[in-house]
Amino acid sequence: MPDNLMTWSTLAPATAEISLALAICVVLLVDVFAGARRGLTPTLTLLAVAVCAALTVEFSHVAERTVILQGMYVADQLAFVLKLVGFLVVAVVLLYSRSYLEERGILRGEYYVLALSALLGIFVLISANNLLTVYLGVELLALSVYALVAFDRDSGVSAEAAMKYFVLGAIASGALLYGMSLLYGLTGTLDLGEIAVRLSGPMSLGVILGLAFIVVAVAFKLGAVPFHMWLPDVYEGAPTSVTLFIGTVPKIAYFALALRLLAQGLPGASLEWTQMLTPLAVLTLVVGNVVAIVQTNLKRMLAYSTIANVGFIILGFVAGTADGYSAALYYTLVYVLAALGSFGVILLASRKGFEADKLDDYKGLHQRDPMLALAMMLLMFSTAGVPPLVGFWAKLRIFQALWETHHLWLVIIAAAMSVVGAYYYLRVIKLMYFDDAPAGLPAPAPAPGVRLALGVNAAAALALGLLPGPLLNLCARLLH
Amino acid sequence: MHGLLSLLIWLPIAAGVLVLVLGDRNIVIARWLALLASLATLALSVPLWRGFDASTSALQFLEKVPWIARFNAYYGLGVDGIALPLIALTAFMTVPVIIAAWTVIEKRAAQYYAAFLIMEGLMIGVFSATDALLFYFFWEAMLIPMFLIIGIWGGQRRVYATIKFFLYTFLGSVFMLAALIYMYVKGGSYSIADLQALPLTLTEQRWIFFAFFLAFAVKVPMWPVHTWLPDAHVEAPTGGSVILAAVMLKMGGYGFLRFSLPITPDACRELDLLVISLSLIAVVYIGFVALVQQDMKKLIAYSSIAHMGFVTLGAFIVYQIVRATGGGVGAGMGLDGAMVQMISHGLISGALFLCVGVLYDRMHSRQIADYGGVINTMPVFAGFLVLFCLANTGLPGTSGFVGEFLVIIASFRASFWYAFLAAVTLVLGAAYTLWMVKRVVFGPVTSPRVAALKDLNGREFLILGVLALAVIGLGVWPEPLLRVLQPTIHHLVSQAIATKL
Numbered sequence: 001m002p003d004n005l006m007t008w009s010t011l012a013p014a015t016a017e018i019s020l021a022l023a024i025c026v027v028l029l030v031d032v033f034a035g036a037r038r039g040l041t042p043t044l045t046l047l048a049v050a051v052c053a054a055l056t057v058e059f060s061h062v063a064e065r066t067v068i069l070q071g072m073y074v075a076d077q078l079a080f081v082l083k084l085v086g087f088l089v090v091a092v093v094l095l096y097s098r099s100y101l102e103e104r105g106i107l108r109g110e111y112y113v114l115a116l117s118a119l120l121g122i123f124v125l126i127s128a129n130n131l132l133t134v135y136l137g138v139e140l141l142a143l144s145v146y147a148l149v150a151f152d153r154d155s156g157v158s159a160e161a162a163m164k165y166f167v168l169g170a171i172a173s174g175a176l177l178y179g180m181s182l183l184y185g186l187t188g189t190l191d192l193g194e195i196a197v198r199l200s201g202p203m204s205l206g207v208i209l210g211l212a213f214i215v216v217a218v219a220f221k222l223g224a225v226p227f228h229m230w231l232p233d234v235y236e237g238a239p240t241s242v243t244l245f246i247g248t249v250p251k252i253a254y255f256a257l258a259l260r261l262l263a264q265g266l267p268g269a270s271l272e273w274t275q276m277l278t279p280l281a282v283l284t285l286v287v288g289n290v291v292a293i294v295q296t297n298l299k300r301m302l303a304y305s306t307i308a309n310v311g312f313i314i315l316g317f318v319a320g321t322a323d324g325y326s327a328a329l330y331y332t333l334v335y336v337l338a339a340l341g342s343f344g345v346i347l348l349a350s351r352k353g354f355e356a357d358k359l360d361d362y363k364g365l366h367q368r369d370p371m372l373a374l375a376m377m378l379l380m381f382s383t384a385g386v387p388p389l390v391g392f393w394a395k396l397r398i399f400q401a402l403w404e405t406h407h408l409w410l411v412i413i414a415a416a417m418s419v420v421g422a423y424y425y426l427r428v429i430k431l432m433y434f435d436d437a438p439a440g441l442p443a444p445a446p447a448p449g450v451r452l453a454l455g456v457n458a459a460a461a462l463a464l465g466l467l468p469g470p471l472l473n474l475c476a477r478l479l480h
Numbered sequence: 481m482h483g484l485l486s487l488l489i490w491l492p493i494a495a496g497v498l499v500l501v502l503g504d505r506n507i508v509i510a511r512w513l514a515l516l517a518s519l520a521t522l523a524l525s526v527p528l529w530r531g532f533d534a535s536t537s538a539l540q541f542l543e544k545v546p547w548i549a550r551f552n553a554y555y556g557l558g559v560d561g562i563a564l565p566l567i568a569l570t571a572f573m574t575v576p577v578i579i580a581a582w583t584v585i586e587k588r589a590a591q592y593y594a595a596f597l598i599m600e601g602l603m604i605g606v607f608s609a610t611d612a613l614l615f616y617f618f619w620e621a622m623l624i625p626m627f628l629i630i631g632i633w634g635g636q637r638r639v640y641a642t643i644k645f646f647l648y649t650f651l652g653s654v655f656m657l658a659a660l661i662y663m664y665v666k667g668g669s670y671s672i673a674d675l676q677a678l679p680l681t682l683t684e685q686r687w688i689f690f691a692f693f694l695a696f697a698v699k700v701p702m703w704p705v706h707t708w709l710p711d712a713h714v715e716a717p718t719g720g721s722v723i724l725a726a727v728m729l730k731m732g733g734y735g736f737l738r739f740s741l742p743i744t745p746d747a748c749r750e751l752d753l754l755v756i757s758l759s760l761i762a763v764v765y766i767g768f769v770a771l772v773q774q775d776m777k778k779l780i781a782y783s784s785i786a787h788m789g790f791v792t793l794g795a796f797i798v799y800q801i802v803r804a805t806g807g808g809v810g811a812g813m814g815l816d817g818a819m820v821q822m823i824s825h826g827l828i829s830g831a832l833f834l835c836v837g838v839l840y841d842r843m844h845s846r847q848i849a850d851y852g853g854v855i856n857t858m859p860v861f862a863g864f865l866v867l868f869c870l871a872n873t874g875l876p877g878t879s880g881f882v883g884e885f886l887v888i889i890a891s892f893r894a895s896f897w898y899a900f901l902a903a904v905t906l907v908l909g910a911a912y913t914l915w916m917v918k919r920v921v922f923g924p925v926t927s928p929r930v931a932a933l934k935d936l937n938g939r940e941f942l943i944l945g946v947l948a949l950a951v952i953g954l955g956v957w958p959e960p961l962l963r964v965l966q967p968t969i970h971h972l973v974s975q976a977i978a979t980k981l
Contacts, residue, residue, distance in 0.1 A: 381624060386650075387617045399658055403665045415654040422650050426627070426643055434631040434639055469548045476550060 010068055013075030015060035016052065016083045017123050023048035024116045031109025042098050045112040046091055053087040056080070067129055071191050074129035078259075078329075078478040082126045082252055089249050089336060090119050092453060096344045097241030099447050103352040106152050106239065114151075115245060118144035122253035128260055131180045131190040138176065138221070141253055142169050145246055149238040161237025168230045172220035179213030182206055192265035200268040211269055214261055215276045221254045222310045225283040235303035240350060240357065243299055244343035247306060248336045255332040258317055259479075263325055274320045278410070281318055284311035285417040292424045299357045301424060302342060305383060308421055309335045312398050315414060319401040326479040327397035330472060334382075334394040334464070341379040341457040345372055348450060351442045362428060364437025369444045371451065373432045375458035382461040384425040385418050390464035393472065484528055485541050485557040488567065489605045492521050492574070496597030503590050511582065514593035518574045521600060525571040532564055534964045537971035539610060539673075547614065553670045556610040561968030562737055562819060563607045565961055566730055569826045570607065572950070573726045574600040576943035577719040580834055583939075584841055585633065585717070592633060595625040596719060603727050607734065612660050613670040619731065620653055626720065626728065633717040641708075641715035648708040652698035656735075659691035663743075676742040679980055685747035692740045693755075699732030702755075702792060703762045706785045713781035714846070718837030721777060725784050726830035730822045733791040737815070741795065742975040749977075752799040755792055760901045762789030767908030771915070776836045776846045779916055780829060783872060786905055787825045793902060794818030794887040800894035802977050811977065812969045814890035819965050821883025824871075824954060828880055831868045831947040835861070838940055839920075842933055848919050852926030857933040862921045864936075864944045869917045871951050873910040879954035 011018065027048060031041045060083075065076040094115060101107040118141050125137030146169065150162030184190055186206050187198045199207060220227040235243050262273050288308030295301035309331070316328025349356035349365065349372060356362070366373040382389035395418060402411050464471055495517030502510040532540060539558030547555040559567060577596055585592045602625070605618035623646055630642035664670050667678040680688065698705045709729075713721050741748055748755075763786050770782035794814040801811045838861060839854070840846055855862035871878035874885075884906070891898040925931045936944070954961065 386624060387620045392617075392620070396657065396661065399661045400665060403658075403662050411658050412655075415658050416651075419647060419651045419654055423643065423647060426646060429627075430631060430639055430643065433628060434642075467547075469550060472548065472550045 012059045013062050013066050013068055014073060014127070015058075016056040016087075017120060017127070019052040019055045020116060020120050020123065023052055024113055024120065027109065027116065028113050031113070041109040041112050042094065042107070045094060045116065048116070049087055049091045049094070053084060053091075056083060056087070067193075071193070072130045072133050073127050075127060079127045079256075081474065081478055082256060083123055085333065085336075086119055086122055086126075086249055086252055089252070089340060090115060090245075092340055092344075092457070093241075093245050093248060095453055096244060096340075096347050096450055099445060099450065100239070100241045100347045100350060104152065104239070111148070111151060114144045114148050118148065118245070119249065122249060122256075125253045125260075126256040128256075129192050131184065131192065131195075134192075134257065134261060135173075135177065135180065137253070138257065139173060141250060142173065145250065148242045148245060149234055151242060152239045155237075155239070157237040158239060161234045164237075165230050165234045168220070172217045172227070175213045175220070176217035179210045179217065182210030182213065186210065192260060195265050196267055199266060203269050203272055207269060208272055211266065211272055212276065214266075215273055215280075218254070218258050218261065219280055219314075221250075221257060222314070223307050224280045224310055224314055225287040225307065228284070228287070228307050231307060232300050232303040235306070236297055236300045236357070240299065240343065240346050240355065244340070244347060247302070247339045247343055251332055251336055251339075255313065255329060258328075259325060262317065263320075270320045274318050277314050277318050281311050281314040281410070282413055284308070284314060285414060289417045289420040289424075292421070295424070296359055297357055298346060298359050298362065298428070299343075301359065301428075302339070305421070305424070306335075306339065308417070309383070311417070312395065312414065315398050315410060316401055318407065318410065319405045321401065321405060322480050323404055323476075324401040326475045327394075327401040329479060330397050330475040331394040333471070333475070334390050337457065337461060337464075338379050338383045338391060341375060341454060341461065342383070344450070344454050344457065345376045345379070348372055348447065348454065349444045351445060354442055356444075359428065359431060360438075361441065362431045363435040363441075365432040365444075367437045368441065371455070372444055375454050376432060377429050378458045378461055380425040380428050382465065384422040386422070388462065388465045390461050390468060390471075392465060393468040397472070482541075483543065484524065484531075485559065485604075485608045486543055488521060488524050488528070488571070489557075489601045489608070491524070491601070492517055492597040492604075493601035496594040496601070499590050499597060500594040504588065507589050510590045510593060514578050514597055515575075517597055518571075518578045518600065521604075522571045522575055525568050528559070529564065529568060529964075532559070532964065534561065535967060537561065537967040541608075542610070544610075547611070551613060551664065551670060552668060553613040554611045555614060556671065557605075557608045557614075558610045559608055561965045562734065562972070564964055565819065565823050566607045566727075566734060567604050569730070569823055570600060570603045570727050573722060573826060573830050576830070576834060576947065577722050579939055579943050580722075580837060581717075581719055584837075585719075588632060592629070592717075592719070595629050596723065599625040599629075599723065603723075603731075606731055610672055611670050612664075612672050612675055612739075615672070616653070616657055616660060620650075622728070623649055626724070629720040630712060630716045633720065634715040636715070637711070638715040641711040644708045645712040648698050648705070652695035652705075655691040656695035656739075659688045663688065672738065675739075676975060678743070680744065682746055682750070682981060685744040685980070686750070689740060689744040689747035689751060692735065692744070696732040696735035696740065697758070697792075699735065700729060700788045700792060701732065701785060702758050702789070703766060703785070704758075706762070706766070709785060710778050710781040713784075713833075714775060714777045718833060718840065721833040721837075722830045725780070725833055726826040729784060729788055730826060733788065733795070733818060733822050736792065736795050737818070737972060741798075741972060744980075745976050746979055746981055748796065749799045749979075752796045755796040756800065756898065759789040759793035759796070760898070762786055763793070763902055763905045764908070767905055767912065770912040771908065773912075774848055776839075776848055776916065776920070777833070778846075779848075779912060780832045780836065783909065783912065784825065784829050786909065787821065787829070787872075790821045790884055790887045790902065790905070791818045791825075793898075794821065794883075794890060797887070797890050797894050797898065798973060798976055800898065801890060804894050810890070810893055812966075812973045813886055813893075815969045815972060816962060816965055817883050817886030817888075817890055819883075819969070820879070820886060820954075820958060820961060823961060824879035824883050824951070827947060827950050827954070828868055828871045828878075831864075831944065831951065832872060834940075834943060834947070835865045835868060838936065838944075843929055848916060850927070851920040851930060853921075853923045853930055854933065855921045856925050857931060858935045860941065861936045861944075864948060865921060866917055867948055868951065869913045871955070872913050874906055875955075877952065877955050879951050879958070881955055882958045
C-alpha cells in the first residue's frame with residue numbers, strides 16, 4: 001500500500017513535529033558541549049523555533065484535512081494555525097523568561113530543552129487522530145512540565161508544587177487511560193474518526209462511563225472545578241517564568257484535547273458530555289471568580305482567574321456547535337494573549353531577591369514604572385472583558401454561542417460572574433494607579449527588548465479589540 | 481459635511497493620546513493642547529447643529545463602514561433630534577472642565593486632561609452610534625477613564641467610590657449586552673433601526689426590557705439603584721463630578737428613549753407603572769433625603785437623582801396619557817420635557833458642581849457647616865451660586881423651569897395625582913436648595929477662613945458666566961431646542977405606542 005511508505009512527501013504535513021524533534025536534539029547536544037557559554041542556548045533555541053516555524057509554514061500547510069501515519073496523525077488548517085501560535089507563544093515566553101532565570105542562577109540548557117519538548121507534546125496533541133496519539137501528546141507535555149515546575153531545585157515550594165502536580169496529574173492520566181480503554185473495548189478501535197462513526201444512536205452505560213472518565217481527565221487538564229486543586233499551588237509554587245509557560249501554551253493544547261476527544265471523537269455523545277460539562281462550567285465560573293477575590297498573591301490570583309476563564313472556554317463546548325467551538329478557540333487565544341502579558345509583567349517587575357508576586361508589591365507601580373503599569377492595566381481590562389480591549393469580544397462570542405443554543409441561565413450566570421471577576425482585576429489597577437508606592441521597592445528591570453515585546457503584547461490586546469474582525473473570521477473558518 | 485461625527489469622536493481622543501504622550505514634563509503645552517482640542521470639538525459641533533435638518537426625524541450625518549463582518553456590525557454613526565442636543569451638551573461641558581482644572585490639578589495633570597478628552601470622544605460616540613454593538617463599545621469603554629478619574633484624583637474614599645461606580649454600571653451593562661446579543665441571534669443585525677423593527681413576543685420583550693432597564697436605571701440613576709451616585713460624586717474631583725452629572729447620567733435617559741421605548745414598546749406599556757412609581761419615589765423620597773445632607777456635593781448629587789426622576793417620568797408617562805385620553809395627542813410633551821430636562825440639568829448640575837469646586841479649592845471643605853456668609857467675601861460668586869440654585873429649583877426664566885413644567889403638564893393629562901406628586905419636587909427642590917444657599921451664602925461671616933476668601937478669578941468668572949448665559953438663554957428661549965426635538969419625538973411617540981405583537 002503506497003500510503004504505508006514513509007516518504008518525505010507523505011510526511012510533509014508533520015514538518016512541525018519532525019523539525020522540532022531535531023531542534024531538541026541539536027539544542028541538547030550544543031548545550032552539553034558548549035553550554036558553558038551561557039548566552040548560546042537561549043539564542044540558539046529562539047533561532048531554532050524561528051526555523052521550525054518557517055519550515056512549518058513552508059511545508060506543512062495543507063489545503064484540507066489530511067490523515068497520515070495509518071490514521072494516527074491528522075493535519076488540518078486548525079492544527080496548522082494552532083502550531084504557529086504555539087511557536088509564537090513559546091518564543092515570547094522564552095524571551096520574557098531569560099533574564100529572570102539568569103538573575104536566579106537557573107539559566108540552564110535543560111530549561112530550553114524541556115520547554116521545546118513540552119511544545120512537541122502540544123503539537124502531537126493538536127494533531128492527534130487516535131487515542132494513543134492523544135495519550136502520547138498528553139504525557140509528553142505533562143512530563144516536561146512536571147520537570148519544569150521543579151526546575152528551581154533548591155526551592156522547597158517549587159518541589160512541593162511539582163510533587164503535587166505530578167501525583168494529581170498521574171491520577172488524571174489514569175482516568176484518561178481508563179476512559180480510553182472502555183471506549184476501545186466497546187468500539188474495538190482507537191481511531192477517533194472510527195469511534196465517531198461507530199458510536200451513534202443511544203449510548204450504552206459503558207460508553208457513558210468511559211466518557212465520564214475522559215471528561216474528568218479533560219477537566220483536570222484544563223483546571224475546571226472540582227478538579228482544579230493543583231492549579232493555584234502549581235502557579236504559585238513554580239518559578240514565575242515556568243508559571244508563564246504553563247499559564248499560556250498548554251491552554252492551546254488542552255483546547256485541542258477537548259476538541260479532538262469530545263467534539264470530533266464523540267459527537268454522537270454530545271448530549272451526554274454537554275450535560276456533564278454544564279455543571280463543571282458553572283462551578284468553575286463561580287469558584288474561580290469568587291475565590292480569586294480573596295487572594296493576596298498575584299500569581300495565585302491569576303491562577304484563579306485562569307480557572308474562571310476556563311469556565312468560559314468550557315461554556316463554548318457546552319454550546320456543542322461549531323460556532324461554540326470557534327468561540328472557545330477565540331476565547332482561548334485571547335486568554336493566552338492576556339496571560340502572556342500579565343505574567344510577563346510579573347517577570348519584569350521582579351528582581352534578584354525580590355519576587356514581585358504579592359499584590360502589595362504592585363502598589364504605586366505607576367510611579368515606579370509607568371509603561372509597565374499601563375501594559376498591565378490594558379491586560380487586566382482585557383481579561384475583565386471591558387471594551388475597547390479584545391477580551392470583550394471573547395466574552396461576547398461565548399454569550400452569542402450560548403444564545404444560539406438557548407442557554408438562558410448560563411448566559412445570566414456567566415454575565416453575573418464576569419461582573420464578580422471585574423472586581424479583582426480592578427483591584428490590581430487600583431494598587432498600581434491609586435495607591436502610593438511604599439519606600440524600598442526596587443525599580444523594575446530595564447530589559448529594553450522584553451519591554452518592547454510586552455508593549456507589542458499589550459498593544460495587540462488593544463488593536464484586536466478595536467478591529468476584532470480578522471481573528472474572529474480566522475477562528476470561525478478553522479472550525480466550521 | 482461628511483465625516484463630521486467621526487471627527488467629533490476621534491479628534492478629542494487623538495488629542496487625549498497626544499496629551500498623554502506629552503506628559504507632565506510638557507504640561508504647559510499639554511494643557512493648551514487640551515484646551516484647543518476641546519474648543520475645536522465645540523466649534524465642530526456648531527456646523528453639526530447648523531447643518532441639521534430639523535424638519536425630519538431621520539438620522540443625519542450618516543456614516544456607515546463595515547466594522548466586523550462576522551457580526552454584521554457596522555461603524556455606523558448618525559444623529560437625530562435626540563442625539564444632537566446631547567452631543568452639543570457633551571462638547572459644551574468639556575471646555576469648562578478643562579479650564580476649571582487649569583491651576584487646580586497639580587498631580588499627574590497631563591493624564592487628567594487626557595482622561596477627559598478621551599472620555600469626551602467616547603461619550604459623543606455613545607450618542608451618535610447607530611449600531612448597537614458600537615454603542616455598547618463606547619458605552620463600556622467610557623467606564624475606563626471615569627474609573628481612573630475618580631480613583632486617581634478623588635477624595636478620601638475614592639477607591640471605594642470608584643469601584644462601586646464601576647461594578648454597578650458594569651453589572652447593568654452586561655445584561656444589556658446579553659439582550660443585544662439575543663436580538664442579534666434572532667434578527668441577524670446589530671443596527672439599532674433593525675432592532676427597533678424586530679418583532680418580539682411579549683415574553684421576549686419583558687426579558688429584554690428588564691435587561692435594558694437594569695443598564696439604564698443604574699446609569700440614570702433611579703431609586704433604588706442610585707446609591708453609587710452620591711459616593712461617586714462626593715469623591716470625584718470637580719471635573720469628574722461635572723461630567724458625571726452633566727453627561728453620563730443622560731446616557732441612561734438616552735438609552736430609555738433610544739432602546740427601551742422603541743424596541744420593547746409592549747413591555748414598556750405593560751410595565752410603565754413600575755417606572756413611573758420608581759420615578760416618583762426618586763422625585764419625592766430623594767428630595768427628602770437631599771434635605772438632610774451636610775455635604776454640598778452630596779446634596780447636589782441627590783438633587784440630580786430627583787431631577788433625573790423627571791426624565792424617566794416624562795419618558796414613560798406617554799402610556800398613561802394614551803390610556804387616559806385614548807389617543808396620542810399631547811403624548812410627546814412628556815418626552816419633550818424629558819429631553820429639555822436632561823439638557824438643562826446637564827447645564828445646571830455641571831454649574832453647581834463647578835461652584836462647589838470653586839469653594840473647595842479655597843477651603844478644602846464641602847461641608848455646609850463650614851461655610852456661612854460667603855456673600856460678604858465673594859459677592860460675584862454668590863450671585864452665580866444663587867442663580868444656579870434658583871435654576872435648580874425650577875425658577876421660570878431659567879432652563880430648569882422648562883423641562884419640569886412640560887413634564888408636570890404632561891402628567892396632568894394622565895392623572896392629577898402624578899402631576900401632584902411630581903409638583904412636590906418644586907417645593908422640596910426649593911427647600912433643600914435654598915436652605916443650602918441660606919446656610920452657605922447668606923448671614924454673617926461665621927469663621928475666619930470664610931473671611932479670608934477671595935472672590936472669583938477671571939478664569940472662574942468666565943466659565944460660570946458662560947454657563948449662566950446658557951441656563952438663562954435656554955430658559956427664556958427654549959424654542960431652538962424644542963424645534964430640533966419635535967420631529968424626532970413625534971416619531972418616537974409613534975414607535976412607543978405602536979405594538980410589536
